[in-house]
Amino acid sequence: MNKKSLMGFGLLACLVLAGCGADWGTDQHGAQVTSQQLDGQWLVINYWAEWCGPCRxxxxxxxxxxxxxxxxxxxxxxxxxxxxEELAAASTDLGIAFRVLSLDPAERLDLPRSAVLPVTYLVDREGKVRQQLVGEQTLEGLQEHLARLGR
Structure with missing residues (x-):
């Protein structure tokens, strides 16, 4: 293999690997969630369960x-x-309009497993977890936390 072919192979391998790293899995409707869709966004990642009253x-x-x-x-x-289908049904039953990930991003973002629910993580545009919020959140409270963090 000549140097030019080797460089091309290396570039192709990087692109393939980058594509794999960009995948966040699917949402509750089976639609793919990619990094391209989330780039430049602040992420509010909320863990919920059907049996959790404050989550509802x-x-x-x-x-x-x-x-x-x-x-x-x-x-x-x-x-x-x-x-x-269980995830889709639970999301619909609870009236969730935002995307629900099928894959837990805890490993990707190095999130600790919380012993209590609900728990919400605020992640900045660069993918850095900036704050963990335990307990029920309000729109006003979340906006205040995000503003304090420079959003």
Missing amino acids: TEIPELNALDKAHGDITVLGVNFDGLQG
């Missing part, structure tokens, strides 16, 4: 946040690891 109460607040700001994306994660 804060869902309208999270829906409103996701809708109100073009540079903020709310992503849900089911604490119990529901997948496929």
Whole structure:
């Protein structure tokens, strides 16, 4: 293999690997969630469960946040690891309008496993976790936290 072919192979390998790293999996509707869709966004990652009363109460607040700001994306994660049709049904039953990830991003973002719910993580545009919020959140409270962090 000559030097030019080797460089081309290396570039192709980097592009393939970068594409794999960009994948966040699918959402509750089976649609692919990629880094390109989330680049430049503040992420509000919320862990919820059907059995969690405060989770149910804060869902309208999270829906409103996701809708109100073009540079903020709310992503849900089911604490119990529901997948496929079960995840879609639970999301619909709870009135979740934001995307719910099928894959838990905890490893990707180095998030600690919380013993309590709900728990919400604020992630800046560079993918750095800036704050962990435990307990029920409101639209106003989330906006205040994000403003304090420089959003």
